[in-house]
Amino acid sequence: MTNKEVAKILRNVAASYAIKDERKFRFQIMAYQRAADTIEHQSSEIRELYEENKLDMVPGVGSSIKSHLQELFKTGKVKHFDWVTKGVPKSLFPLLDIPTFGPKKAYRIVAELGLKDPENVINDVEKLAKKGKIASLPGFGEKSEKDILRAISEFRQKKGKTQRMVLPYAFDLAEKVVNYVKQSEAVIKAYPLGSLRRMMATVGDIDIAVATKNPIAVIKHFIAYPYKDRVIEEGSTTASILVSSGRQIDLMTQPPQSFGSLLQHFTGSKNHNIHLRDYALKKGISLSEYGIKKKVESGKLKVESFDTEEKFYNAIGMDWIPPELREDTGEVELAIQHKLPNLVELSDIKGDLHIHSDYPIEPSHDLGHDSMEQLLEKARKLNYEYLGFSEHNPSVSKHTEEKVYSILARRKEKIEQFKSNNKDVRVINLLEVDILACGHLSLNEKALSTLDAAIVAIHSSFSMDKKKMTKRIIEGLSNSKARILGHPTGRLLNQRSSFDFDFDEILDFCKKRSIALEINAWPTRLDLPDTMVRQAIQNGVKLIINTDSHAVWQMNLMKFGVAVARRGWAVKNDILNTMHYNEFIKWLKG
């Protein structure tokens, strides 16, 4: 059962409570919605957390929801959920997936029109709307009927937030729109915020904050964006549009003197903001994008403004919190105690160890596009101290063992030349070696002896059971040349979920052998995922951030790997490739 499916079940419970008695159950509704939100956006699988007995780690999951989830995973259903959803037409649940449909609207439509078939309810609503049957219902009208038809159509085309973007795509889109927004003279500052600023692995929509003294002019300019599909909403301080690629862009404005609180509000996350505001309430102050509302002596409410985020956080009584940490997983408490970690930064990185050149190694998988010389030149520009070449191992099915060895021996000669000629960027002889289904590495000892060390990784037979996969990985890591576990979970964002393995066991083994886990910065990997990075660090396991570049330009993707490390609370010491060359080599050679 995926996180999305679990979240959907919890949302259905919240909706059922809302239909039965919204006032009576208002706090249950909030609790179930919050749990659904956090589970849906959790970067580790909730099912695995259940198996590892770590459901408590999920914010918003308390004793009650935890026991319901345990029942769900054990038996496939939950008695309490059946009780709550009893009497609520099942046909309304599919409608909740469509933006602009909430529990009330969905319920009134299926109840008034007698729609009972959950399989076809979306089609049924569409047909009836086309016949004009919705506009005549109480509380609905011509406009809302048209809006329903459009919402269904956009939902089918996966427009809006139904499909999440990988980070670089979101970056490009945000940059385009921000550049356009800045063309308005009324714009003083404009930044992309939301999950993009928090550097989440995937981004649902683009949020832009604008400092201006003339919000009406800014919004008028914004909604005239040339690649706009339609305006979703347009108010006096905020607006939302859908662009032709189907993505949603939200814009919020504040005057410059209260821009700091807008940055804070619009960066989120939602749970972070709720925690912050809850904490503030207990101090008798109230937070919003406008600033901090306090009672003054006359008994009247007064809003204090903040032009920077730092001042805003400080005024609540805590340190400024890096956006990557704002997920309500302990950062607020530490900010109050002035004990936030000093997160690793891009400028700390001194080398990239996972680089595929075009060296003719006749690999099992894909070859790089650029030469070792070109890649080294790029490393110089990035001010790296070292660079590790790590093509895929030569194909073992197409070559004899002797042939594999001779390819690697020749490659070693070339790399040795670099080693003696290059003193500014030191070269390291690595290779990305497959861990075969049986647990053996795809190269024999003689072939491995040509290398300084190996990045080992899974590239086949992903659907093994958990025990076998864990054993396979540990066997692969047992070879003394294996120093780095490459893209450890094997996930591909929006394509393939991670394979099943016992992470705790891998962590134990890596800790014992001083083996590093890779944070692969490739945008559809971002593997290890951030929550597992944090777990690795808590267990004293070190990490290496690599780009897995197959071309020169891809070496710029390092920032996305650093972002994952920061979201996993990594400081400089946790990341091995922040070390100088001599220290790094010392670790690498074991």
Add this chain to the structure above:
DNA sequence: GCCGTTTTCGGCCCGACTGTTTTCAGTCG
């Protein structure tokens, strides 16, 4: 139903926008 730097009981974030309402409900972030 969750949660804890005045709490294990008694609170629960804050505001914008839209449509169909003549004063607000529903949805969203």
